Amino acid sequence: MKPPPFAYHAPRDVGAALRTLAQVRGKVLAGGQSLIPLMNMRLAAPGHLVDINRIGSLSALDATPAGVRVGALVRHSDAEHAGAHPLLTRALKLVAHPAIRNRGTVVGSLVHADPAAELPAVLAVLDGTVRLAHWDGRAAVEREVPAREFFVGPLESAVQPGELAVSAFFPALGPRTGTAFEEVARRHGDYALAGVCAVVTVDGDARVTAARVACVGVGPVPVVVDVTGSCGGAAGGWAEAVRAVQEETEPESDVHASAAYRRHLVGVLAERALRNAAREGAAARGA
Incomplete structure (x- = not known):
């Protein structure tokens, strides 16, 4: 399979990339692990491809x-x-296979906004942000978009034409x-039938003071549920929290599962995720 014809651009700095995106309607190429298959199957046909791989400043992890x-x-x-963030590290181990992870990018996965993917759920449960930039004719202009506003729908993010997620x-x-991050897939490396990541904070007596989960594969965007008030303050009393999570989901049936x-x-x-996250929080009580 071959992609439809396109014009190729290879800017060497962010400013050049933004100026190019301001002039043409195209797609950004970073890792390409989602974009290139879509193009090869003719499900995407951008007239221009803006390859940002020569922009060294975009490779920083701080x-x-x-x-x-x-x-x-x-x-x-x-x-x-790098292991710089425990939940991000856990999620990345579940992403596809090593060959994909060697090329695919973290930000690219967020922009792709697949509701069955792990990284959007991580950003959502942590209430993280994505920094977007565009060229206003004279200079680069940036805006910070919170996760709750960034994921708009299935495969749809808040990135506007002409913008670059930096x-x-x-x-x-x-x-x-x-x-904790728990998921079930038919085969290792496949998208999960469903998945849940959890962030739980406990006090000195191992009582839960804050608990949030984000679910993948059961809604058009990552489903985030704050279950702090549903656990009764006791780690282990998760029945009400589980019901609260299930009530917020919008799963659909397909050939893989009902x-x-x-x-x-x-x-x-x-x-499982709430229990494991609470146990980890209690073990770190001296931190």
């Missing part, structure tokens, strides 16, 4: 006490091996906070 900022060219494997920010975890099975599965995974 970890600070506030969190981790990941540049647009940071590969899945680089972010995974980085994503994953906030750091607080003290006594644990994380909607009813996905709703049941997300409940099982939510309880």
Whole structure:
């Protein structure tokens, strides 16, 4: 299979990339692990392809006490091996296969906005942000979009024509906070039938003070549910929290699983993720 014809652009700095995007209606090429197959199957036919791989400044991964900022060219494997954020690292281990992770980018996965993908759920549960930039005719203009506004629908993000996603920010975890990511797939490396990531904070007595989950594969965007008030403050009392999560999901049936099975599965995974995250938070109580 071959893609339809397109004009190729290879800017060497962010300004040149933004000027190009302001002049043409095209797609940005970073890792290409989603875009190129879509083009080869003629499901996408951009007239212009803007390759940002020569822009070295977009390869930065900066970890600070506030969190981790990941540049647009940071590969899945680089972010995974950096280990700069516990939940991000956990999620990256579940993304496809090593060959994909060696080329695919963290920010590219977010922009692709697949509701069955792991990284959008991580950004959403952490209430992270994506930094977008565009050229206003004289200079680059940036805006920071929170995750709750960034994911608009299936395969649809808040990136507007002419904009470039230059980085994503994953906030750091607080003290006594644990994380977990649980999913079920038919085969290793496949998209999950359903998945749940959890962030749980406990106090000195191992009582839950904050708990959030984000679900994948059971809605048009990552489904984020704050279950702090549904766990009764006790780690282990997750039944009400599980019901709250299931009520917020919108699973659909397909050839792989029925909607009813996905709703049941997300409940099982939510309880498992919450329990494991709480256990990790309690183990870190001295932190």
